[in-house]
Amino acid sequence: MRFPILAAAAGIAALAAGPASADPIKFEYWYGLSGHLGEVVQQTCERFNQSQSEFEIVCVGQDGYAQAVQNSIAAFRAGKHPTIVQAYDAGTADLMMSGEFYPVQQMMADFNIAIDWDNYFPGISNYYASSKGELFSMPFNSSTAVMYYNIADLKKAGVDTPPATWEEFGADLEKLKASGKECPFAYAPSSWVDLEQFSMAHNVPIATNNNGYDGLDAELVFNTTVHVQHMENLKRWRDDGLLQIRTSQGGLNARDSFAQGECSFYFGSIASHATVHSVATSDLTWDVAMLPIYEGYERHNTVVGGASLWVLSKKTEAEYRGAAAYLGFLATPESERFWSSNTGYIPVTKTGFKNLKDSGFYDNAPYKGREVAIESLTYTEPGPLTRGIRLGGFIQIRKEWTGEIEAAFAGKKTIQEALDAAAERGNAAITKFARLYKGKSLP
């Protein structure tokens, strides 16, 4: 158990710091991460407060990404909002359209804090940048989806290398089943993995207008791409008993089913790498690999998930100075190292990654394997279809997708019918979003 020790160490450090001189300028930061990850966020705040005495950041956990955004909105309307808020990838379009933020690239320039913006991985910075390439929010906790696999199980089934294509993946599931594995693949429908990361890796569109980057009047097209075939395969694997649905509501979620050795494969965020390590049974041999792709497709980069830090408008100049100092502090190599080694999140800058790599960080357990995420994110230069997703109402779209896929898995409709319905309902959400911001366009 790592984190009680960390927490205790942080507590002692906080005591040792003693009272600060004069009255520091206070500003608030609301974050969505919870549990162990939330504690590490809290530690970054403590480290910042100890590193200088001019400012004091007050970090408040909101217990969930969605809550962090909705609480900030409620507070914003009442004029009691935090200076910095951690907002998740899917909430990006709403914040961009609201205009109620201080673009970080602008802010750092205004306060003369030098940041080498070209140093950020393009796959990460593009997601949070305007169409002109100006960064609106600070990339922070970044991840991408990877395939977790059980080495011993595969070996027992006669498979030596992890599958690189979905065709091989399907064959491996059969072999695992034949070797006596009850649950070859732990699965829970996730639009982030099955739709978003999948479409990026295959360089196929999710929506027109280059996934929404070129205008608010985009239309969803995921019901016409290889995504349909993929979902049909998933359903077939389930019907054949090769895949088991594992959710928290049903007891063990997919990650824990994998970590406890019940299932041999699972797909999820690289951010779970640390958690799998701490939950895993002692004799579990496992590793991660990039998502498989279908034969006949060329592999492309996957896209960043996670969240970024937005600086909200209507704050005082002093608070902005503090926020700029904090974001500058987070961008230092030491902070980046602290963050990446204590969580499973990847470093967001090229030098941050290089420093970690050169120091041998990725050579040994428990960090070995995390470099796969960087490899996946930087596999190709981000193109028009792999830059990211900029769709209004995207949270709704994810929900429609999940609801329809659940219906298809329950046998109420075919995958094609389900995805058609999800696209149609998602399009309604996009249209409504465009009407909501009538006369405005994406910045």
Add this chain to the structure above:
Amino acid sequence: MRRAYFKNNWIAAALVAPQLLIIFVFFYWPTAQALYWAFTLEQPWGGGNQWVGLENFQAIVEDEYYWNSVMVSIIFAFFSTLLSMGMALVLAIAADRQLNGYKFYRVGLIWPYAVAAPAVGLAFRFIFNPSAGLLSHLNQIWPGIWDPIMNGDHALAMVIFAGAWKQVAYNFIFFLAGLQAIPRSLTEASAMDGAGVLRRVRDIQLPLLAPTAFFLLVINITDSFTDSFGIVDTMTAGGPARATDLMVFKIYEDGFRGLDYSGAAAQSIILMLLVMVLTFFQFRYIERRVHYT
């Protein structure tokens, strides 16, 4: 009947003012705000809004999944009310008969009401867990017979049961109080006339409990429409495939998670009207059969 009048209306007004203020701030103001939003498109970050008339309502009534949500809510309200009132009544009659240990469970039965809905949801998530919970034994005998993860009917049954369980304690208190208010002489007299336990329940206790039962019916139905969020949120998150997408949960999902404030406001207006209409019908048609002594 005697009534007291204030000579000075200003004193009366001053005395009720705090109460009126509270009602205004916590009820009429938010309701008016929701009503206004329901007719506009409201930007979440407060950047402005535009009047769209009945468009939000039109979008809702044309949405088949909204009607699904209404149906699910009605089924949930009906069965959870039936189940919780039924269970509470049996328990209250048993407690009232002073069977062995009744003092212990008269107190014990009140406790569940103090448990918060999300905690109830979490507890029942373990109980109903298809692979590790109590019902998982059924799955070992007949694989797949209990599957609330993928089977919508099972999921709804599970949520209904948890919702009913939470209400049992509340109903129990009222039923027991109602039973204790029935004069002992009535039951004793009928017992001497040779009426058995069930006969006394049917002919004396149940008719005299009618006002209590009616009150509980109204409260339970209203409660199951408006206060079921925590259970759904922890147990099923509205799934699978919207099988447990209760109206109140959908409002939260669309409004706060999906940031569609206007659509959610329109839905809450409809929910409010639905609860009002239901309550009206209960008073109009069921209360007529209730005799207050």
